[in-house]
Amino acid sequence: MQKPQVPATAKANLAPPHVSxxxxxxxxxxxxxxxxxxxxxxxxxxxxxxxxxxxxxxxxxxxxxxxxxxxxxxxxxxxxxxxxxxxxxxxxxxxxxxxxxxxxxxxxxxxxxxxxxxxxxxxxxxxxxxxxxxxxxxxxxxxxxxxxxxxxxxxxxxxxxxxxxxxxxxxxxxxxxxxxxxxxxxxxxxxxxxxxxxxGTALADRPTHETPPDGLGPTETRYVDQLIDVYNERHPDQGIRPDNVLGHADVGEHFRRQREAFYKAESLRVYARDSVPPGTFDLLQEDIHAGVVDVVDVDHPDGWTRLSKTLAQVVSLPLSHHTLIQISDLEDRKGICHQLANADRLTWVRP
The missing domain is CATH 3.40.91 (Restriction Endonuclease)
Incomplete structure (x- = not known):
């Protein structure tokens, strides 16, 4: 279907419009x-x-x-x-x-x-x-x-x-x-x-995001595997797996938070699909990738450090020019990093 023209930036002025x-x-x-x-x-x-x-x-x-x-x-x-x-x-x-x-x-x-x-x-x-x-x-x-x-x-x-x-x-x-x-x-x-x-009007209220289910969904396999690699590199003798990670004393809570962030970002993706022009979410995701990829590519002592520094970097990125920022928060940004890891565009543990 031929679609209306979409601005190349898909970004909007967040200030209330002065002209109706x-x-x-x-x-x-x-x-x-x-x-x-x-x-x-x-x-x-x-x-x-x-x-x-x-x-x-x-x-x-x-x-x-x-x-x-x-x-x-x-x-x-x-x-x-x-x-x-x-x-x-x-x-x-x-x-x-x-x-x-x-x-x-x-x-x-x-x-x-x-x-x-x-x-x-x-x-x-x-x-x-x-x-x-x-x-x-x-x-x-x-x-x-x-x-x-x-x-x-x-x-x-x-x-x-x-x-x-x-x-x-x-x-x-x-x-x-x-x-x-x-x-x-x-x-x-x-x-x-x-x-x-x-x-340039305000976005509609965003629905409450979906809580991660107890079992892993088919769309979250790769970023979960990457997190498991990070945990096993940090705790090499403890056999951490997707089915037992939540019960791990050191990383269980960390894993729960990352899944929560991933699902929050997924809810933002769905909201964007129904509320803003096509490509708006993709451009936010691309800017986040550009803002953290140099941190990921730096030599780090281990995957835990690489992941931690990336998540610290993403919350400080200047993204206020993006339309979706007005209804998103810091957890959405972290979740987008996991979306990128899910697509193997970010890798935490290097050979």
Whole structure:
């Protein structure tokens, strides 16, 4: 599925925004506005098969298209038209866009969309709002303007195309043409993973993380093996294993804390997946790796020292520019080190 564009850094200003989302949107250009619509559509209907942005020359009035099947525009779909104008939309703005739809369908470029929705930061003017609220009157207005070759709407049409489009429009339910209020669009966008990054708002509260189960899970085998290597190097004659480590007098509590940190970091990964743009957690993990790998690579007398110095280093890293730091703590950072060890990107005991 084609996804909205994600900033390369996936980092956000943690300070409360001084400009409301409505105010920021007023400063957008056409591309910004269409990208906002693209993000918003992801929350409109979760069952869309695919969402694409076509904004630009030759889009035939379809800035963003949401397909309901693999047939794309040949099957059922919804069309979203963004108009980032300095004043509310009037029929003079909407009429030509409606005409584009009928011309595209008449020309065989696509099938008639199920809905055609206008989104404009300053909304629709009173007359257009009333017409969109009364589909019968909207149709009558459109056909009236279309029939008069002196009116701007049909000025560029030859008689053959005008007749065909009039017949198509006459058989169409104009309830398909709608408008979306800005505040409603922002409220829906707030439920997407893109909202925090776009508007710099505070992250939602983070759920309580999962407590590590008694038995080891299949996703934690490697970092546990690495910890066992550290413990056996430190206590070479005591046969420490994953099934008896918790009962060990010297390292049992240490092992429990490391598992707790790992599961906490895993819960942060899941939270990030559902709350912020893709890649946000990965970038935090990469910065943590960059911040500790030189400590890991230094010669240390043993794995215990290497591990201890790494965990001491990670809690002091300057990571406040990362979005997720506002809802994470020091244990998350330690847990990410164990995630990296789980992927063999950090190794505690050297041959």
């Amino acid at each position: 989302p409505q105010g920021r949107i007023q400063l957008y250009n056409d591309v910004d506005w269409e990208e906002f619509i693209r993000e918003w559509v992801t929350a409109v209907e979760a069952s869309y098969f695919q969402i694409k942005r076509f904004g630009g020359a030759g889009d035939r009035g379809a800035d963003v298209a949401a397909f309901k099947t693999e047939r794309g525009m040949e099957g059922p779909w919804d069309c979203f038209q963004g108009k980032h104008y300095s004043s509310p939309l009037g029929f003079a703005d909407a009429g030509p866009e409606i005409l584009k739809v009928f011309r595209a369908v008449n020309g065989g470029h696509w099938s008639m969309p199920d809905t055609y929705q206008f989104l404009a930061p300053r909304g629709c003017g009173t007359q257009l709002n009333q017409l969109l609220s009364q589909p019968t009157n909207l149709k009558a207005k459109f056909l009236e303007e279309l029939a008069d070759p002196k009116k701007p709407l049909g000025r560029d049409l030859d008689e053959t195309e005008r007749t065909a489009i009039a017949a198509l429009a006459t058989g169409t339910d104009f309830a398909m043409f709608r408008s979306v209020e800005l505040l409603d669009a922002i409220a829906t966008h707030r439920t997407t993973i893109y909202h925090v990054e776009r508007f």
